[in-house]
Amino acid sequence: MRIIRIPKDRVGALIGKEGETKKFIEERSKVALYIxxxxxxxxxxxxxxxxxxxxxxGDIVKAIGRGFxxxxxxxxxxxxxxxxxxxxxxxxxxxxxxxxxxxARIIGSNGKTRRIIEELTGASISIYGxxxxxxxxxxxxxxxxxxxxxxxxxxxxxxxYRYLERCRPQLRMGEMxxx
Numbered sequence: 695m696r697i698i699r700i701p702k703d704r705v706g707a708l709i710g711k712e713g714e715t716k717k718f719i720e721e722r723s724k725v726a727l728y729i730x731x732x733x734x735x736x737x738x739x740x741x742x743x744x745x746x747x748x749x750x751x752g753d754i755v756k757a758i759g760r761g762f763x764x765x766x767x768x769x770x771x772x773x774x775x776x777x778x779x780x781x782x783x784x785x786x787x788x789x790x791x792x793x794x795x796x797x798a799r800i801i802g803s804n805g806k807t808r809r810i811i812e813e814l815t816g817a818s819i820s821i822y823g824x825x826x827x828x829x830x831x832x833x834x835x836x837x838x839x840x841x842x843x844x845x846x847x848x849x850x851x852x853x854x855y856r857y858l859e860r861c862r863p864q865l866r867m868g869e870m871x872x873x
Contacts (some may be wrong), residue, residue, distance in 0.1 A: 698752055700759025701823070708758045715764040722771060725751040733759075753777040758827055759764045761822030768816065769829050776835055779827045785846040793824045797801055800826055807851060812842050814858040815865060833868040837861045850851050 699804050700708065709716050709729060716727050716762035726738040727749055750770055750841035757777050786792035800821055801808050808819050817830035817838035828838050837858070838858045844854045 696739070696748065696752060698735045698737065698755050698759070700733045700735060700755060702731070702733045704759045704761070705729060705731060707764060708735065708755060711763060713756075718768075719751060719754060720765075723747045723751045727751075727755070739817060757820075757827060760825060760827040761820035762818065762827065762829065766818045766820075774831045776832065777827060777829055778835055779825050780839070780840060780842060782824045782826060782846065797821050797826075797847055798823075799851075800842060800852060804850065807845070807854075809837055809854060810823075811858065812851070814862060815841070815871075833865060837865065849853075 706726075707715070709719075718730065720726060724742045726741065728736040728738065737748060737751055737755070739745075739751075742748055753770045753776075754767045756779070757770060758764055759778060760777075770777060782793050782796045786796050798805070800819075802810075808821065811817065811852070812819055815830065815834045815838040817828050817834045819831075819838065819842075820827045826842055828835060828842070830838055841854050841858055844857065
């Protein structure tokens with residue numbers, strides 16, 4: 695038994711319409727989920743055949759709690775997919791205005807910056823509250839994390855885009871299995 699807390703407003707996304715998301719997770723993983731309305735999720739891994747499955751389901755629950763759609767969070771069922779969460783407050787402190795400004799930098803106008811990072815790396819990114827979460831494989835994750843880190847440290851958007859363009863060949867080689 696393991697307990698994970700998620701925001702109350704994400705409980706509905708974890709349960710899904712008529713419980714379909716919760717049911718899918720339980721059927722695929724054999725890990726039982728007990729969810730209360732306050733956002734406390736208890737994982738019962740006793741029936742799971744794969745001992746790693748409990749950790750995967752924990753990451754899926756955290757990903758949904760961090761704003762990912764269930765469909766995007768299900769990438770974490772794959773063996774080489776990982777969840778990474780960056781706290782914006784580690785870069786700018788606890789002032790709400792600074793956190794909001796940095797969130798806006800990462801999202802970009804009309805979502806352009808986030809979309810470019812996702813398209814060029816293949817990673818999925820969610821900005822929720824004071825965190826930025828990334829779901830990606832072991833090749834995509836460090837590149838997407840570095841791009842977000844550059845933005846949080848104040849690099850210009852054009853510099854970040856150039857960095858991502860320089861990393862594209864490396865990602866393509868990895869997609870083809872040459873990495």
